[in-house]
Every structure is written in C-alpha cells, then in structure tokens.
Amino acid sequence: MIKVGLIVGREWSFPPAFIEEVAKRDQGVQVEFVSLGGTAMDEPVDYAVIIDRISHEVPYYRTYLKHAVLQGATVVNNPFMWTADDKHFGASLATRLGVASPKTIALPNREYIPGINHDESLRNLRYPLDWDAIISYIGLPLILKDAHGGGWRDVYVCRTKDDLIEHYNGSGQLQMIAQEFIEWEHFVRCLSIGQTEILPMKYDPRERKYVVEHEHLPADLGKRIVDDSRTLMRALGYDMCSLEFAVRDGIPYAIDFMNPAPDMDINSLTPHYFEWTVQKMADMAIGLAKAKRDKPEVKHGEFLLGRRER
Ligand SMILES: Nc1ncnc2c1ncn2[C@@H]1O[C@H](COP(=O)(O)OP(=O)(O)O)[C@@H](O)[C@H]1O
Ligand SMILES: [Mg+2]
Numbered sequence: 001m002i003k004v005g006l007i008v009g010r011e012w013s014f015p016p017a018f019i020e021e022v023a024k025r026d027q028g029v030q031v032e033f034v035s036l037g038g039t040a041m042d043e044p045v046d047y048a049v050i051i052d053r054i055s056h057e058v059p060y061y062r063t064y065l066k067h068a069v070l071q072g073a074t075v076v077n078n079p080f081m082w083t084a085d086d087k088h089f090g091a092s093l094a095t096r097l098g099v100a101s102p103k104t105i106a107l108p109n110r111e112y113i114p115g116i117n118h119d120e121s122l123r124n125l126r127y128p129l130d131w132d133a134i135i136s137y138i139g140l141p142l143i144l145k146d147a148h149g150g151g152w153r154d155v156y157v158c159r160t161k162d163d164l165i166e167h168y169n170g171s172g173q174l175q176m177i178a179q180e181f182i183e184w185e186h187f188v189r190c191l192s193i194g195q196t197e198i199l200p201m202k203y204d205p206r207e208r209k210y211v212v213e214h215e216h217l218p219a220d221l222g223k224r225i226v227d228d229s230r231t232l233m234r235a236l237g238y239d240m241c242s243l244e245f246a247v248r249d250g251i252p253y254a255i256d257f258m259n260p261a262p263d264m265d266i267n268s269l270t271p272h273y274f275e276w277t278v279q280k281m282a283d284m285a286i287g288l289a290k291a292k293r294d295k296p297e298v299k300h301g302e303f304l305l306g307r308r309e310r
Contacts, residue, residue, distance in 0.1 A: 001028060001029070001030045002028055002029045002030070002048045003029075003030055003031075003032060003046060003047045004022065004031045004048065004051065005031075005034035005047035005049070005050040005051070006019070006032065006033050006034065007050060007053060007054055007065075008053045008054055009053060011053065011264065011265060013264070013267070013274065014264040014265070014266075014274075014281075015033075017266075017278045018051075018278055018281055018285075019031045021279065021281075021282040025286060027286050027290070029285070029289045031051075031285070034064075036060070036061070036064055039064050041067070043067070045071040045072070047073050048289040048290075048291075049073065049075075049288045050065060050068055050073050050074075051240075051281070052261070053264075055079065056082070056260075056261060062079055062083065066080065069306070070295075070296070070298065071295065072295040072296060074288045074289075074306075076239040076240060076284070076288070077237075077239055077260040077306075078238070078306030080305075080306065081238070082260045085258045085260075086148050087104070087148070087177055087179075087256070087258060088104055088106040088147050088177050090258050091104035091177075093232070093235060093236070094232060094254050094257075097231050097232065097235055099228045099254050100252060101254055102143075102179045102182050102246075102255060103138050103139075103180040104138075104179045105134055105137060105138060105177065105178045105179075106147060106177050107134075107175075107176045108129070109171075109175050110171045110174075110176075111172050111173050112173065113173070131165060134164075135161055135164070138178050138180050139180055139181075140158070141181045142157075142158050142164065142178050142180060142181050143178070144156045144158050144164060144167050144178055144179075145177060146171075146174045146176060146177075147175045147176060147177045150259065152208075154171070158178075164178070179255075182246035182248050182253045186202075186247040187202075187246055188200050188201065188217065188244070188252065189201055189203035189210070189242055189244050190225065190229050190243045191269075191277060192229050192238070192240070192243060193239065193280035193283075193284050194240075194280065194283065194284035195230065195237070195239060196233075197284075198225075199273060199276055199277075199280075200217060200226060200245075205244075208268075210268060210269060210270055212270050212272055221247065225245055228254060229257075232254065238260055240261075240281065241259050241262055242257075242259040243257035244256040264277050264281075
C-alpha cells in the first residue's frame, strides 16, 4: 500500500469522507492521519504524499512538512511557498501574469516588537507615510487588510483618509496592504484542486455562503475565471486552494487567492460542492501518490519549488 498522510485541525466532514473515498477507489493507496511527537533530523517519512490542512496554525507541523519534502514526500501544499506568500506578492504576481488585480500598496508596519527603536532600527523607512500619494494611487474607498490574513480578520473598508489612518493606527504589528475596493456586481469563489480542476461557485460574501446556482456565469466570463485560476495556481504551485473574484464591469478581479487550506466543510460548501471536492481531492492524492518519486536533489535548492514533474 502507498500511504497518503493527512494532517487536519478541528474540521470533521472532509477527513472521513476523503479517507473513505480513497479506500473505495481500490488503487493501492491508503490515507491515514499522520502521528507526530518530535521529529529527528534524519527521520524517514514513509508517506508518498501528505495533505496539510492546518500547519498555518501549528508551526511544528510546518517544520515537519519541510522535513518531509526533504525526505521525498510530496506535500500539498508546498510548505515553502505557503511560508513565503503574502497578498501583496499575490497582487504583483497576478498582474505579471495578466490576471486583473486591484491596485495594491504594501505598507510599513505600524508597531514593532519592544527591542525596535524607531530612530535607530528603522533607518530604511521614510516617515511619515504620504497618505495623499497612497490615496491618489489606490482611490477611495479602499480596503486595508492584513497581508498575511485569512478568515476575514483585520479587513477594513476605508471611505476617507481619516478612516484609513484610524484603521492603520489600530493595526499593531500586522503588515497591512492598502487595496483598491472593487465595487462588484458579482462575486465568485472557486475551489481549485490539482492546479487544473476549477469549480467556480457563486458566493455571497455578505452572508459568507455559497449559493448553488449552476448558470450564474456567462460562458465567456466563466472561461476567463477558470483560465485565470489555472494560471495563478500553476504559478504558485498550489494543489488545493480557493480563489475569490470580484467582478466589476464584467472584469473578474482576483482579490484573494492565497488560501492553501481552503474551507472544505460540508455545511458551507453544500453537499453538492462537497462531493465534487472529495472526488477531486481523491483523484489528486492518488495521482501524486502513484507518481514515481526519489529523494529530491537538494544541492541547488530546487526542492523548494515543491512537487517535481509527474
Ligand atoms: N479589493 C477588494 N475589493 C472588494 N472587496 C474586497 C477586497 N478585498 C477584500 N474584500 C472583501 O473582504 C473579504 C475578505 O477579504 P479577503 O482578502 O478575502 O481576506 P481573507 O483572506 O481573510 O478571506 C472578501 O471576501 C471581500 O468580500
Ligand atoms: Mg477571502
């Protein structure tokens, strides 16, 4: 049996459904929960693939997963990319790839750890910030949000310069970005599995709910969203991710697509989309598990790029 390891948090619906689906396929691949309690530096990893749903909240898991990559496991998602991503990089990357992105500016942090002295430690920073220049580039209203955020924490709509300064002053040690607010007429959230399978779902951000409505996109807009999603996922190398598009004047702006542990709960996805997710996750895990693998060459650091060619 080839083994796939699963690392999960408190989610209850996806793990058993996924384990059962892979078992049912009868492909010589078996999923089990990874069991960890301290990792020696030369410890072998006997998983062909590890699916990581929670290392953003458990740093030791992330450390173990980087070790697992070095030992030849394919980790979904690549822990090196996950550690490095942020929403400003995402916006720049999208723009370079020809995917519409809201204008974005990375801001210096408002506060620092106690050892940082503003005059001595921050000689590379210009103060005060030129708020008028920032606003004239981005426009108003704008969104101020955590460059590393998730789960809607620390996302503020700022309608005036005073709003912006007030929320920035409350941002503490977070690294914030200011971003053009997309006044959308339609909002789409996609799940992406294995970099190619894309499920664009109608999403209501106000209710934070998916809406099952299969004809919600005109064909050309749907195609552009699927193409843009594939472009972004290939560039990032993420094998499971969700992407959010805010559609304004018919143009889908990619506003949030660095979600390497996307929500896969049956209640938020609805049973219909949940079933799609379980099927595609099983396809992806089995495909990667059966791909030939050796311990990666590490001399030139290519292993940092994550999975190798199948
Ligand atoms: N540039 C934007 N334009 C319009 N709405 C936005 C923008 N950025 C974020 N939002 C709204 O705020 C929500 C949360 O922001 P998001 O970047 O998705 O953060 P998180 O990673 O916490 O989900 C989005 O789902 C969207 O409704
Ligand atoms: Mg989001």
